Amino acid sequence: MFGIFMESLVIFKLYTGLKLLMLLTAAALIYLLITEKDKRVRYFLVYAPLILIVLFLCPLSRKVFVAAGLDGETYYRILWLIPMGLITATGACRAFAKHMRIGLAVSMVLISLCGSLVYRSSYISKAENLYHIPDTVIKICDLIEPEEEDGRVSAVMPTELIHFVRQYSARINMPYGREMIASQWDYYNAVYEAMEGSEVVCMEDLIEAIRADYCQYVVFSPSKETDKDPETCGLSLVAVIDDYRIYEDPVTAREVESWQKYYEDEN
Amino acid sequence: MIVLRILGLLFLLLLVPAGMGMLFFPLFKKEHRDLQTALIAGYILMFALLEVIGIPVVLLAVYRGLTILTMILSPVLVAFASAGIFLTFHRVSKGMAVSLPYPIGKRKPAPAKWKVEQAVIWGIFFLLLGIQLYMAFTRASFDGDDAYYGAQAVIAQQVDTLYRVNPYTGRSAPLDVRHCLALFPIWEAMIGKLCGIHATILSHSILPLILIPLTYMVYEKIGRSIFRKKERLPMFMVLMALWQMFGNVSIYTTETFFLTRTWQGKSFAGNFVLPAVLWIFLELFKPVQRGEKRKQTGYWILLALLNLAGGASSSLAVLLSCLMSAVLSLIAAVWKRKPWILVKTALSCIPGGIYVLFYLLLTHGIIG
Numbered sequence: 001m002f003g004i005f006m007e008s009l010v011i012f013k014l015y016t017g018l019k020l021l022m023l024l025t026a027a028a029l030i031y032l033l034i035t036e037k038d039k040r041v042r043y044f045l046v047y048a049p050l051i052l053i054v055l056f057l058c059p060l061s062r063k064v065f066v067a068a069g070l071d072g073e074t075y076y077r078i079l080w081l082i083p084m085g086l087i088t089a090t091g092a093c094r095a096f097a098k099h100m101r102i103g104l105a106v107s108m109v110l111i112s113l114c115g116s117l118v119y120r121s122s123y124i125s126k127a128e129n130l131y132h133i134p135d136t137v138i139k140i141c142d143l144i145e146p147e148e149e150d151g152r153v154s155a156v157m158p159t160e161l162i163h164f165v166r167q168y169s170a171r172i173n174m175p176y177g178r179e180m181i182a183s184q185w186d187y188y189n190a191v192y193e194a195m196e197g198s199e200v201v202c203m204e205d206l207i208e209a210i211r212a213d214y215c216q217y218v219v220f221s222p223s224k225e226t227d228k229d230p231e232t233c234g235l236s237l238v239a240v241i242d243d244y245r246i247y248e249d250p251v252t253a254r255e256v257e258s259w260q261k262y263y264e265d266e267n
Numbered sequence: 268m269i270v271l272r273i274l275g276l277l278f279l280l281l282l283v284p285a286g287m288g289m290l291f292f293p294l295f296k297k298e299h300r301d302l303q304t305a306l307i308a309g310y311i312l313m314f315a316l317l318e319v320i321g322i323p324v325v326l327l328a329v330y331r332g333l334t335i336l337t338m339i340l341s342p343v344l345v346a347f348a349s350a351g352i353f354l355t356f357h358r359v360s361k362g363m364a365v366s367l368p369y370p371i372g373k374r375k376p377a378p379a380k381w382k383v384e385q386a387v388i389w390g391i392f393f394l395l396l397g398i399q400l401y402m403a404f405t406r407a408s409f410d411g412d413d414a415y416y417g418a419q420a421v422i423a424q425q426v427d428t429l430y431r432v433n434p435y436t437g438r439s440a441p442l443d444v445r446h447c448l449a450l451f452p453i454w455e456a457m458i459g460k461l462c463g464i465h466a467t468i469l470s471h472s473i474l475p476l477i478l479i480p481l482t483y484m485v486y487e488k489i490g491r492s493i494f495r496k497k498e499r500l501p502m503f504m505v506l507m508a509l510w511q512m513f514g515n516v517s518i519y520t521t522e523t524f525f526l527t528r529t530w531q532g533k534s535f536a537g538n539f540v541l542p543a544v545l546w547i548f549l550e551l552f553k554p555v556q557r558g559e560k561r562k563q564t565g566y567w568i569l570l571a572l573l574n575l576a577g578g579a580s581s582s583l584a585v586l587l588s589c590l591m592s593a594v595l596s597l598i599a600a601v602w603k604r605k606p607w608i609l610v611k612t613a614l615s616c617i618p619g620g621i622y623v624l625f626y627l628l629l630t631h632g633i634i635g
Contacts, residue, residue, distance in 0.1 A: 017516035040552050041493055043598045044545060051594055069630060070583065076519045077583055080537045081591045083545060085510035085522065086489065092506055093499045104388065104502050108509055115513025118526045119402055123409045132407035132471035152437065163409070166434060167417040167467045170425040177435025178414040 004059035011076050012056065020114035025084040028091025035094065045090055049082040133164040136242040141169045143239055143246060144217050151260070154214055156195055158221035158244070175213045191215065201226045203233040207249070216253045220245045268463075275462035280477050284309030286348030289355040292365060294565025298491075299550075301366035303484040307543065308569055309351075310481065314454070314576035315618070316343060321450040321579075322625065325429045326442070326634070332429035337457050388501035395508035396483065399526060403475035408527040416452045416531055420466035423456035444629040448622065450579045451532030470530035478529050478539070483508070485542045492549040536584030540577040544570065544588050548595045552603070567611055574619035582626055585619040592616060 016022040029046060036042045055061050056078045066072050088111070096103020118124070128135040140161070146153050154173040157165055159181050165172055175191040191213050194206040203226050210218060218235065220226070222243035231237055235247035285302060288309030292300045317340065324336045359365055418434035426432055430447040433440040452466075459469040483504065490503040514522025521537035528534045547570050555561045570592060577584035596612035599605075628634045 015517055015519045019516040021514065021516050038493070039602065040549055043602050044548055044595055048594055048598055051598070055594075068586075069627070070586070074583055077537070077587060078590075079519075080521050080541055081587060081594070083542065084520075085507055085514060086486070086542070086545070088510060089503050089506035090493060093494065093503050096502075097499070100498070100502055101384065104505060107502075107506055111506065111509045111513050115510070116515045117513055118515035118523060119406070119512070121408075121515060121527065123527065124402075124406050125409070127405055127407040127472075130468045130472045131465065133467065154437075163411060163414040166437065167413055167421060170418070170422045170432070170437065173437030175436065177433075178411055179435050182411065 001059040004062050005057060008057045008059070008062055008075070012079065015076050015079050017116070019116060021111070021116075022084065024110055024114055025088045028088045028095075031091045031095055032087070041090065045083070045087050049087065052078070052081050131168060133167055134161070136244060137161050137164040138168060139241045140219060140244060140246060141165060141172055143241065145169050145171055153216050153256075155217035155219060156191055156210060156215050157219050158224065159196060160221065161219070161244075175210070175215055199225065203228045203230060207233055207235070210249060211252055214252055214256060216249055216256055218247045218249065220247070272462050272464055276458075276464070276473060279458050279461060280474075281306070283344050283348040284313050286351040287312045287344065289351035290347065291565050291569065292355055292363065293358065294562060294568065296550075296562050297364045298366075299488075300364065303487060305351075305367075306481060307484055307488065307546075309348075310539070311543065311569060311573050311576045312347065313344060314579040315572040316340065316347070317450050317454055317579050318448070318575055318622065321453060322448055325447050325450070325453075329428065329431060331427050332431075333423045333427050333453065333456055333460060336429070336453065337460060340457065341461060382498075385498060385501055388505055392501055392504045392508055395505065395512065396480065399479055399508070399512065400476055403479060403526070403529060404472055407471070410528050410531070412528070412531060412533075415446075417467055417470060419446075420452040420456040420459070420470060423453050424460055424466045429453055442629075444632075446582070447629070448578055448626055449532050449581050451535060451581075454579065455530065475529040478535065479525070482525065482538045482542070485539060485546055489542065489546045489549060492546065492553060532580035532584070535580040536577055536587065540573060540580060540584050540588050541591060543573055544591045544595070547573070548592075548599065552599055567615055570612075571615040571618050574616055575622055578619065578622040582622075585622050585626075589616045589619045 029049065032041065032046050036046065061078070062072075062075060065075055065078075089107075092103060092107040096107070129138065131138065144153055144155055149171075152171055152173055154175060155165075157174055162174065162177055162181060165174060166177070176187075176189040179187055180189055180192045180196075190209040191206075194209040195201060195218075201220075201224060206218070206226075217238070218230070220230075230245075230247050234251065235249055238246045238248050240246070285305045286309065288305030288307065290312070291308045292305075295304060320340050320343065321336055324332055324339070328335050355363075355365065355367070359367075415434050419430065422432045422434060423429055430443040431440060432438070452470075455470050455474065456466045458464075459466040462469075464473070486507045487500070487504060490500045490507075491497070494500055494503065511522050511525050514520050515526075517523065521534070521541075524531070524534035525538045547566050551563055551566050574585060574588050574592065577588040592612050592615060596608050600608040625634075
């Protein structure tokens with residue numbers, strides 16, 4: 001039980017980032033606890049959050065959460081029930097009720113200094129297009145996408161592009177996707193092993209894997225090295241887009257084309 | 268073409284929800300018969316209908332799922348919206364007071380001038396909001412979950428199946444029982460299909476321009492409920508806006524989700540559904556002015572719909588909103604010494620409870 005409590009405490013610390021912003025919330029909460037006269041605000045913005053924090057840290061709650069079939073990784077979302085921003089803003093407005101201008105300036109400075117500006121995150125970059133995915137992905141997908149609306153192609157993509165391909169086109173299949181990159185899942189995929197298993201790609205292994213998986217296209221990132229020139233191994237270079245090399249496997253392409261013709265004739 | 272698409276977006280993302288929300292007007296206090304409340308209530312009703320109609324489609328339609336859903340749901344939404352607008356016109360002509368723009372509402376005399384201080388603080392808020400909208404449109408935010416949710420929306424649009432294709436690889440798959448009840452990506456696909464817009468463009472570039480202001484509307488309502496002196500409201504809104512920008516203390520906070528994953532159901536759950544629960548409880552227990560009738564029915568109905576609508580954004584959202592409702596109602600029941608509050612809250616959790624039951628039956632393989 002104590003172990004579960006400590007785990008919940010760690011989750012709480014990770015959630016708050018151990019940043020000073022949460023101290024602002026705590027200060028506002030204490031201020032409202034002492035001075036707030038509106039009972040609704042006391043009960044819903046002070047007592048309720050305190051009850052929820054206790055519930056969150058209670059080992060039994062975590063056990064019930066997991067026993068209910070919920071993913072333990074999402075337990076932190078219980079903390080979403082505590083409206084930290086609302087508590088802080090309400091506390092600040094009450095505290096500086098008689099000195100609004102100074103109060104506003106002080107509160108704004110405190111929030112700015114104690115928090116972390118979201119736009120400085122390394123995950124945010126200038127959008128290259130309205131899709132908010134890299135232009136490179138769009139160009140590659142437009143090149144290899146089948147012309148027919150119900151057609152499909154399969155392509156091996158570099159890991160840095162994998163997340164975006166199927167956000168653009170559902171007609172480009174991949175032998176593996178994000179599930180191979182995320183560390184929490186431990187899947188095996190022969191094509192992934194051949195492509196990413198070592199620094200230098202063994203072309204023989206890769207071609208064997210992609211033909212077993214019927215992948216018509218292979219896209220190599222600029223930095224990816226291969227032990228042999230892919231063209232000498234039977235692949236044909238279709239294009240180079242933003243230094244990404246796109247190869248087609250004619251053997252797989254012919255095989256896939258023959259099925260498609262077979263099914264078309266059948267219909 | 269672009270003009271038609273923009274008009275389509277305005278119609279589906281603003282006019283239809285606002286019209287639907289107006290259905291609640293007779294049940295609300297006069298101060299809440301305005302555009303913001305109409306939009307908030309309208310989105311809640313829209314997502315509740317999405318769940319009621321969408322879940323059977325997801326479970327039963329293997330092929331043409333999005334087409335079937337669109338054919339059934341869109342006329343229903345338009346019908347509700349039309350009824351809301353028509354009935355409001357009718358009621359206003361019979362004397363119901365509303366704070367809507369002319370010609371639905373009456374022409375109002377010019378409002379009293381704001382004090383300069385208030386105007387400046389509101390200006391700061393709108394500046395911060397403008398920055399957030401500008402950044403939402405011009406900045407790409409990478410999130411691994413988009414490889415799932417974004418891809419599901421694109422699959423719905425391009426393959427016309429719902430949760431039956433592995434979003435990562437494109438291969439056929441059994442129904443994804445863990446996510447199939449959360450229809451937010453499917454809603455995005457539907458809106459995009461109706462307007463002729465790619466689901467990913469809609470999610471990343473357009474929806475934040477609607478969902479971010481929608482969240483602030485809920486906070487504005489909360490602020491109005493808390494502060495009797497309306498002069499406090501602009502300061503409250505400025506601090507909320509700043510908090511949203513600087514709340515990125517970890518990847519787990521609602522603030523991080525709000526501005527970096529606005530289009531995902533999880534963000535909608537944390538930044539709209541849960542604050543809306545709080546707003547409803549603040550309104551339910553707001554002291555009544557002398558001579559004013561206490562109106563609670565509309566808010567209880569809205570809470571019941573919200574507890575179901577949350578399921579569209581995330582399966583966990585239903586549990587969170589019901590848990591929040593339970594905690595707030597327990598506190599209120601003790602405070603007011605009225606056990607009936609618990610009964611009413613329990614009743615409002617029934618739609619959410621049915622959703623959870625479906626979820627358990629699906630995930631344990633009993634149905635689906």
